[in-house]
Structure formats: C-alpha cells, structure tokens
Amino acid sequence: MIAFERVVVRYRGADRDAVHDVSLEARRGRMTAIVGPNGSGKSTLVRVLLGRQPLVSGRVLLDDRDLRTLSRTDVARRVAVVTQREELAFPPPVREYLALGRFPHRGARRAGAAADRDAMERAVALAAVRPLLDRTVDTLSGGEWQRVRIARALVQGGDALVLDEPTTYLDIAHEMEAFELLAQLAHDGMAVLLVSHQLNLVARFAQHLVLLHGGRVAASGTPDDVMRGEVLERVYGWPLVVTRDPAVGAPALVPLRGRPRAAPPYTHRPSDP
Amino acid sequence: MTRRAGRWAAALGVLVVLMLLSVALGAVRLSPADTVRALLGRGDPTVITIVRVLRMPRMALAVLLGAGLGISGASLQGVMRNPLAEPYLLGVSGGAAVGAVIAVSLGAAAGLVPIAAFLGAIAAVSVAFLVAQAAPGRGDSRVLLMAGVIVGAFANAAIMLLLANADADTVRGALWWMMGSVGDAAWGQVGWLALYVSVGGGLLVAWAREIDILALGEDAAAGLGLDADRAARRVYLVASLVAAATVAAAGLVGFVGLVVPHIARRMGAGGHRAVILGSAVIGAALVVAADLIARVALPPAELPLGAVTAIIGVPFFLVQLRRLR
Amino acid sequence: MAAPVARRAVVPALRTSCPNQGCLFLRLRAALAVAPFVFAACSRPAHQPARAHAPVIDVDDFGDTLRAPAVPPARIVSLNPTTTEIVFAIGAGARLAGRSQWDSWPDSARRVPSLGAAVRPNVEAVLAARPDLVLLYASADDRPAAARLRQAGIPVAAWRIDRIDDFRRAVRDLGALLGDSARAATVVDSVDRTLARVRAATASLPRVSVFMPTWENPVIAIGGGSFLDELITIAGGRNIYADLAAPSPTVALEDVVRRDPDVVITSPDGRARILADPLWRGLRAVRAGRVYAYDTTVVGRPSVVLGAAAVSIARLLHPGILP
Numbered sequence: 001m002i003a004f005e006r007v008v009v010r011y012r013g014a015d016r017d018a019v020h021d022v023s024l025e026a027r028r029g030r031m032t033a034i035v036g037p038n039g040s041g042k043s044t045l046v047r048v049l050l051g052r053q054p055l056v057s058g059r060v061l062l063d064d065r066d067l068r069t070l071s072r073t074d075v076a077r078r079v080a081v082v083t084q085r086e087e088l089a090f091p092p093p094v095r096e097y098l099a100l101g102r103f104p105h106r107g108a109r110r111a112g113a114a115a116d117r118d119a120m121e122r123a124v125a126l127a128a129v130r131p132l133l134d135r136t137v138d139t140l141s142g143g144e145w146q147r148v149r150i151a152r153a154l155v156q157g158g159d160a161l162v163l164d165e166p167t168t169y170l171d172i173a174h175e176m177e178a179f180e181l182l183a184q185l186a187h188d189g190m191a192v193l194l195v196s197h198q199l200n201l202v203a204r205f206a207q208h209l210v211l212l213h214g215g216r217v218a219a220s221g222t223p224d225d226v227m228r229g230e231v232l233e234r235v236y237g238w239p240l241v242v243t244r245d246p247a248v249g250a251p252a253l254v255p256l257r258g259r260p261r262a263a264p265p266y267t268h269r270p271s272d273p
Numbered sequence: 274m275t276r277r278a279g280r281w282a283a284a285l286g287v288l289v290v291l292m293l294l295s296v297a298l299g300a301v302r303l304s305p306a307d308t309v310r311a312l313l314g315r316g317d318p319t320v321i322t323i324v325r326v327l328r329m330p331r332m333a334l335a336v337l338l339g340a341g342l343g344i345s346g347a348s349l350q351g352v353m354r355n356p357l358a359e360p361y362l363l364g365v366s367g368g369a370a371v372g373a374v375i376a377v378s379l380g381a382a383a384g385l386v387p388i389a390a391f392l393g394a395i396a397a398v399s400v401a402f403l404v405a406q407a408a409p410g411r412g413d414s415r416v417l418l419m420a421g422v423i424v425g426a427f428a429n430a431a432i433m434l435l436l437a438n439a440d441a442d443t444v445r446g447a448l449w450w451m452m453g454s455v456g457d458a459a460w461g462q463v464g465w466l467a468l469y470v471s472v473g474g475g476l477l478v479a480w481a482r483e484i485d486i487l488a489l490g491e492d493a494a495a496g497l498g499l500d501a502d503r504a505a506r507r508v509y510l511v512a513s514l515v516a517a518a519t520v521a522a523a524g525l526v527g528f529v530g531l532v533v534p535h536i537a538r539r540m541g542a543g544g545h546r547a548v549i550l551g552s553a554v555i556g557a558a559l560v561v562a563a564d565l566i567a568r569v570a571l572p573p574a575e576l577p578l579g580a581v582t583a584i585i586g587v588p589f590f591l592v593q594l595r596r597l598r
Numbered sequence: 599m600a601a602p603v604a605r606r607a608v609v610p611a612l613r614t615s616c617p618n619q620g621c622l623f624l625r626l627r628a629a630l631a632v633a634p635f636v637f638a639a640c641s642r643p644a645h646q647p648a649r650a651h652a653p654v655i656d657v658d659d660f661g662d663t664l665r666a667p668a669v670p671p672a673r674i675v676s677l678n679p680t681t682t683e684i685v686f687a688i689g690a691g692a693r694l695a696g697r698s699q700w701d702s703w704p705d706s707a708r709r710v711p712s713l714g715a716a717v718r719p720n721v722e723a724v725l726a727a728r729p730d731l732v733l734l735y736a737s738a739d740d741r742p743a744a745a746r747l748r749q750a751g752i753p754v755a756a757w758r759i760d761r762i763d764d765f766r767r768a769v770r771d772l773g774a775l776l777g778d779s780a781r782a783a784t785v786v787d788s789v790d791r792t793l794a795r796v797r798a799a800t801a802s803l804p805r806v807s808v809f810m811p812t813w814e815n816p817v818i819a820i821g822g823g824s825f826l827d828e829l830i831t832i833a834g835g836r837n838i839y840a841d842l843a844a845p846s847p848t849v850a851l852e853d854v855v856r857r858d859p860d861v862v863i864t865s866p867d868g869r870a871r872i873l874a875d876p877l878w879r880g881l882r883a884v885r886a887g888r889v890y891a892y893d894t895t896v897v898g899r900p901s902v903v904l905g906a907a908a909v910s911i912a913r914l915l916h917p918g919i920l921p
C-alpha cells in the first residue's frame with residue numbers, strides 16, 4: 001500500500017545522504033517494521049511520508065499513486081501517522097482529541113456527520129478506549145495515552161497506519177498491549193508500518209522487517225531472514241547473539257558484554273552494605 | 274440547559290449588565306430615569322450629550338477592545354501552543370508605540386496618531402516575520418517568539434531615544450497613549466474597530482479547527498493533512514492585525530489578551546472555536562468593567578485603562594497559577 | 599486637511615514593488631486601515647454654533663476662530679492656571695463655574711469647584727458644570743476634549759502662552775470674549791508699565807549672565823522660547839541659553855559650566871538640590887554662593903503677575919535697584 005522506491009533524502013547542509021536508495025513496501029494485512037540503529041534514517045522516512053522532508057530522488061507511492069500528486073488531505077485520508085511525541089499545551093478530553101482525527105474529512109460531503117460518528121465508534125471499539133472518553137489526556141497513563149493516540153489515528157479512517165517509535169516510554173505490559181493491538185489491526189487488513197528499535201518485539205509481531213544502516217537497506221525480509229548474528233553485529237556495532245526461544249517461536253537478539261574496559265577504582269565506603 | 278451552557282449564559286448576562294452600568298455611571302451622577310431618557314434622546318441636552326456622545330461610544334469601544342484582545346490572545350495561545358502568549362507578542366505593542374510616539378513628537382493631528390500606531394504595529398510584525406524566516410527552523414513558534422522579543426526590545430530603545438530629548442508635552446502625550454484609554458471614543462472609530470474585530474474574529478473562528486490541529490504539533494498536523502506553516506502564519510497575521518487595530522484605537526491595554534483565554538478555558542470552553550468566542554465575551558466584560566472602575570474610582574480623575582486591567586488581571590492570573598498541577 | 603497629506607504619503611508607499619503575496623496583502627490591509635481614520639480625522643463636527651455673523655476676535659492656538667458672544671458668558675470653565683488668574687484679573691472671577699486642580703491663584707480661585715485635570719480634562723465633568731465658555735491649554739492632548747465640547751455646542755478657546763506677547767494676546771482675546779475689553783486693556787497696560795519700569799531701571803547696568811534651570815536631572819534650562827527668558831532680559835540679565843529656541847531645552851551640565859553663568863536662579867527646592875549636589879560645584883556661580891531662589895508666588899507663570907516677577911528677578915540680579 002505504501003511503497004518507497006529508491007528514495008534518496010539529504011538534509012540541508014549535510015555532507016551525506018540521510019537515506020540513500022531505499023526501497024521498501026508496506027502491504028495491507030501485514031505489519032512491516034523498519035529497524036536500525038540511531039541515525040540510520042528510520043524517522044526520516046516517516047518525515048517524507050508526512051510531507052515534511054523533500055526527496056532528492058526516487059518516489060513514494062500510495063496504492064500506485066505518487067505521493068507528490070496527492071494533496072496532503074488526500075494522503076491524510078489514506079494514511080494515519082502516529083508521531084513519536086505529542087505534547088498538548090491545553091490538554092483536551094479524550095473524546096474531543098479523537099474527534100480531531102476526522103479533520104482530513106472536513107468539508108468533504110456534508111453527509112460527513114454520520115461517517116464521523118461511525119469512524120469514532122469503530123476506533124473506540126478497536127482500541128478499547130471507551131472508559132477513557134471523558135478523561136482529559138493529561139490524566140492518562142503512558143499506556144492509555146498510547147492507545148488513545150492509536151485510536152485517533154484509526155479515526156482518520158485510512159487503510160494504513162504508520163507509527164514512529166510507538167512504545168519507547170512504555171513498560172512491558174503496555175508495550176505488549178500496544179503490539180497486540182497493532183498485530184490485530186494488521187491481521188484485520190490494515191497496512192501497519194512501524195519504526196522501532198525494539199528488535200525483539202518487532203521480530204515476534206511483524207511479518208516483514210527492513211533493517212537500515214547508515215541510510216541504506218542492510219537487510220529485508222521475514223524476521224528469520226533479517227535477524228542474523230553477523231548482519232546485526234555489523235549494523236549495531238556491538239557483539240550479540242541471536243537465539244530462538246521455543247516459548248515464543250521468534251528469533252531474539254541478546255547483546256553480549258562489551259570489551260572489558262578499565263573499571264574505575266572502587267573504594268569501599270563505610271556506608272556501603 | 275447543561276451546566277456549561279448555563280455558565281456562558283451567565284457570562285453574557287454579566288456583560289450586558291456591565292454595559293448598562295457603564296452608560297449609567299460616570300464622573301457625573303445621573304439618575305437611572307435620566308439615563309434612560311437621554312438614551313431615547315429626550316430631556317436635558319447636556320445629559321443627552323453625556324450619555325450618547327461620551328458614554329455610549331466609549332462603552333462600545335471598550336466592548337470591541339476587549340473582544341478583539343480576547344480573540345487575538347486566544348488564537349495566539351493556541352497556535353503557539355503556549356499559555357503565556359498574548360496579542361502584543363510579535364512586536365505589535367512596540368511597533369505601535371513607536372508609531373504613536375513619532376506622530377506625537379512631530380505634533381501630528383490627533384486623528385493621525387492611531388494611523389501611525391497601526392502602521393507601526395504592522396511594520397513591527399512584518400519585521401518579526403522576516404527575522405524569523407532568516408533563522409533555521411522557521412516554522413518553530415519559539416523562533417517567532419524570539420523575533421518578537423527582539424523587535425520589541427528594539428522598539429523600546431527607539432521610544433527611549435525619541436522621548437529622551439522631547440519636550441514635556443510630547444512625553445506626557447506619549448506616556449498617556451501608552452497607558453491605554455477609551456476616553457476619546459467616537460462612533461467613527463468604533464465602526465472601524467468593529468470591522469476589524471468582526472472580520473478578523475470571523476476568520477479566526479473559521480480557522481479554529483486548524484488551530485486545534487496545530488496544537489498537536491507540526492508533524493502531527495501534517496499527518497492530518499494540514500499545511501502547518503501556512504495555517505499558523507495566517508493565524509499570526511490576522512491575530513496580530515486585530516491586536517494592532519485595538520492598539521490603534523485605544524493604546525496599550527495589557528493583560529486582557531493573556532488572562533481572558535485562561536478564564537474561558539476554566540469555564541469549560543473546549544475546542545478553540547469555543548475558546549475564541551468565549552474569550553471575546555469575557556474580554557469585553559473585563560475591559561468594560563475596567564473602564565467603569567477607571568472612571569468612577571477617583572472622579573473626576575481617570576485612572577489609565579491599562580493599569581486597571583492589570584490590577585484586575587493579576588489576581589486572576591495568580592489564581593490560575595495556583596491551580597496548575 | 600489631513601486627507602491629501604496622508605494620501606500623498608500612502609500612495610507612493612503602495613507603488614514600490616512588493617516581493618510576494620504576503621507583502622501585498624499586508625500593504626493592502628494597511629491602506630484599508632489608513633483611509634477610514636483619515637476620513638474620521640477630516641470630519642467636521644456635526645453641530646456648529648450659530649455665530650456666523652458675530653465679529654471675529656482672533657484665531658486661537660488650536661486654529662479655531664473666536665467670535666464675540668452676543669451675551670457675555672455667565673458660566674466659565676477655565677482649565678489652566680494662567681487663564682484662571684486672568685479671568686479674575688479682568689473681574690470675571692465670580693463667573694467661574696469650574697477650574698482645574700492646578701489653578702490656585704489668586705487665593706479666591708480655590709473656592710471655584712475643581713473639575714480635575716487641566717490636560718486631558720474629564721469632558722463629562724466639564725459638561726456637567728454647564729459652561730458657556732471653556733478655556734483650555736492648547737496642547738495636542740487637549741484637542742479631542744476641545745472637539746467634543748465644540749460638538750456639544752460650547753465655545754472653546756485654547757491658548758499656549760509661552761512668551762509675553764502670547765500673554766498680551768490672550769488677555770485681549772479673553773477680554774473680548776468676556777465682554778470687557780476695557781478692563782482687559784487695563785490689565786495689559788498695568789503689566790506693561792511695570793515691565794517698562796524695570797527695563798528702564800536696569801538698562802544702564804552691566805548685564806549679569808543668568809542660568810535658570812527648572813530641573814536638575816536631566817538638566818532642563820529656560821531657553822530663548824520662554825517668557826522667563828524675556829523677564830531675565832528685562833530684569834537686566836542675559837540668559838546663557840537665549841540662543842536655544844525651545845522654551846525648556848535639555849542641556850548637559852558640562853555645557854553649563856562652559857557657558858559659565860554669573861548667577862543661578864531657580865526654585866527654592868531646586869536651589870536646595872543644587873547646593874547639596876557636589877557635581878554642581880563645577881559652576882563658578884555655585885562656588886561663589888550666587889545661587890538664588892525666585893519667589894514662586896509670582897515667578898513661573900506667564901500671567902498677570904509678570905510685572906511682579908520681573909521686579910523679583912531684577913532684585914536678585916541687581917540688589918537694591920528697585921526698592
């Protein structure tokens with residue numbers, strides 16, 4: 001549904017490309033994850049989708065239509081993006097926050113009001129946020145806030161959901177919750193594209209992985225294809241092993257201890273146990 | 274009626290009462306019967322003059338001034354995502370003051386001072402925009418904020434230079450202008466401020482949803498299909514123009530644009546459409562009340578309007594601060 | 599009129615090329631803003647007092663024509679210490695219905711009700727006094743009030759009295775307005791006679807160079823544009839700042855030292871401050887102890903006391919000359 005074709009991006013004043021010759025595809029019905037170390041160009045791709053960063057060359061297609069030929073509103077109706085962070089100076093109640101997601105559909109056909117309500121209902125049900133509707137967003141916990149943000153993206157009503165580092169500030173339980181929700185959405189037919197550095201979770205839930213390194217695609221394919229020790233070690237620059245936990249059934253990355261460094265002298269203090 | 278709607282009905286009621294009091298009270302004591310007769314054009318011609326020529330336009334100007342400042346402040350706070358934003362932020366007050374002081378020191382006719390103030394405000398906002406464009410990260414509201422501060426500081430320096438060697442009349446005239454007053458209100462002025470406030474206010478209310486979206490941040494706004502830069506820029510422009518119009522009409526009246534949107538939010542206004550409209554009502558009430566106090570506190574002397582709005586506004590603001598978590 | 603001037607200024611501004619849409623938009627808004635205010639400024643008050651046939655007395659300092667009233671005004675509001683005093687001198691003090699809070703001469707003026715500020719007066723309060731003549735100080739701040747009062751049909755006269763000639767003119771005009779030109783002429787004659795007497799007494803004496811500050815921080819001197827400068831000359835002195843055209847120019851202390859006055863004359867408070875401030879010892883006059891305080895009851899306002907003020911200053915400059 002979303003396809004990047006040989007995309008090249010360079011920031012103003014930079015001496016090398018942020019993204020070079022990257023091609024990847026996020027199809028409906030599956031979860032695609034873009035992974036890689038910091039600065040590998042993951043978030044840049046999201047900015048390109050948002051129209052906030054111009055391409056040097058290459059193109060981005062939404063269902064075979066070039067991104068540049070579509071208006072931002074058209075794009076917003078098809079693709080919903082959940083950005084890394086949102087801080088609201090004047091926190092609204094969740095209900096109103098969700099309603100903002102219908103913005104791309106404003107002024108379209110006036111029959112919109114019913115469509116708006118339906119979209120809200122569907123999103124609230126899918127993300128299971130009904131009990132939160134009357135609370136203001138600044139009273140939500142991290143996990144609740146993330147679900148609400150995903151709900152708002154769903155309210156937009158498109159077929160594609162793009163998320164930039166959606167679980168960075170969440171604990172294990174909420175992380176798993178979020179990923180399970182995303183997996184369900186993918187299973188139900190949406191194209192879910194997420195950028196994450198949580199390799200292990202991504203390996204369990206995503207059907208397609210794209211590993212970026214220095215702005216280029218270092219590997220892509222199923223989690224098994226991509227999660228290989230040599231590739232990952234090279235890309236992340238850290239000794240690691242890839243194991244497979246039978247309980248989980250997906251490859252998992254385990255970083256090893258680094259080269260022993262000269263530790264600072266430790267003097268025992270009377271107050272220490 | 275829901276509780277929220279009830280509160281707003283009460284607010285409107287308070288505004289109407291204040292408007293009536295503003296016409297009924299003043300430096301000269303008039304009986305309510307006399308006031309009503311004068312409003313209808315009957316009775317003592319002097320009383321008619323006092324009520325219709327002096328007090329009515331003044332009250333109308335105060336209403337528009339408060340509404341304009343409220344609308345402008347609410348819009349700017351939303352688009353800058355900053356609860357401390359206010360209408361004079363982008364150099365409006367500094368530029369207007371420079372324009373007015375130049376006009377006063379050149380001995381310009383009284384009718385030209387508002388024009389000079391308006392042009393000065395526009396010039397200052399334009400310069401602030403240009404300065405912000407030159408910096409990287411142009412869309413960032415903080416850059417615009419800083420540009421406004423720079424322009425304001427420059428304007429203050431210019432004013433000090435102009436006043437340092439000016440004669441006593443110029444200094445007094447300039448100072449009085451800067452303290453704000455609706456005392457010279459005439460229907461012509463009221464008409465033009467009404468035009469700016471209604472057209473500007475109408476535009477800002479129409480863009481209220483966009484301001485709601487902008488509140489999410491520029492990336493999120495882009496994700497929802499909004500050209501954040503363009504949307505933000507036109508809100509800045511129109512909000513500053515409305516503010517400039519109020520300054521041209523009545524000088525510098527501080528605190529209103531800052532405090533009123535907070536009160537509106539406290540009263541339960543949700544999206545920016547409600548906040549902007551609510552701020553118009555509360556702003557009008559605040560300025561009418563302040564002008565009333567300015568006139569009746571120490572008759573026949575008149576307190577400067579800007580001082581009274583600050584005196585009333587500060588306690589409100591302190592209450593706000595205490596309620597912050 | 600304001601309109602042609604403003605238009606001439608605005609149109610060229612619009613013609614210079616605009617780099618982009620936003621600039622054009624802004625300029626258009628600016629032009630839209632200018633026009634209405636220009637029209638407002640140009641509008642004449644709806645109601646003109648019906649005195650088209652009355653003889654013209656003069657044009658006041660606001661540029662308005664003063665005409666002789668059919669009936670002498672019975673309720674006068676004077677918002678200027680000078681004009682209040684003149685009204686009393688012409689013998690019309692009993693007809694004063696209001697004064698400003700600063701009008702305290704002569705003593706009987708204090709019994710007239712105070713209507714507040716002299717500059718930017720409270721128009722409501724003035725109207726409530728039901729005047730048929732209002733006297734104002736002609737500063738730009740007072741124009742709106744003057745316009746309002748005229749709109750309400752009340753004759754307004756505004757003067758700016760900086761020089762002794764302005765005083766003579768104001769007294770004559772006031773006399774005509776109050777219906778007692780003869781009395782007014784006597785007032786002017788009396789002042790002129792005293793001034794002539796002082797001038798004659800000091801004519802042959804050596805000029806004393808005088809510095810007259812009205813404020814010390816910053817130093818504000820009496821310049822060539824003020825009646826006090828004229829009084830100094832009449833009293834046998836030479837104002838070291840007569841070459842500056844303004845009535846009260848700001849000057850630097852260094853410059854005062856350079857001009858080296860023989861004598862410093864100022865208010866009693868000013869004298870105390872100068873004597874207490876070590877910086878001023880740079881002046882020869884201060885070191886020689888020749889810092890004098892003038893009599894504030896007569897010096898400082900360009901009113902009927904001008905003659906007495908000249909005498910007072912002459913006595914300071916040339917002691918014993920006028921018993």
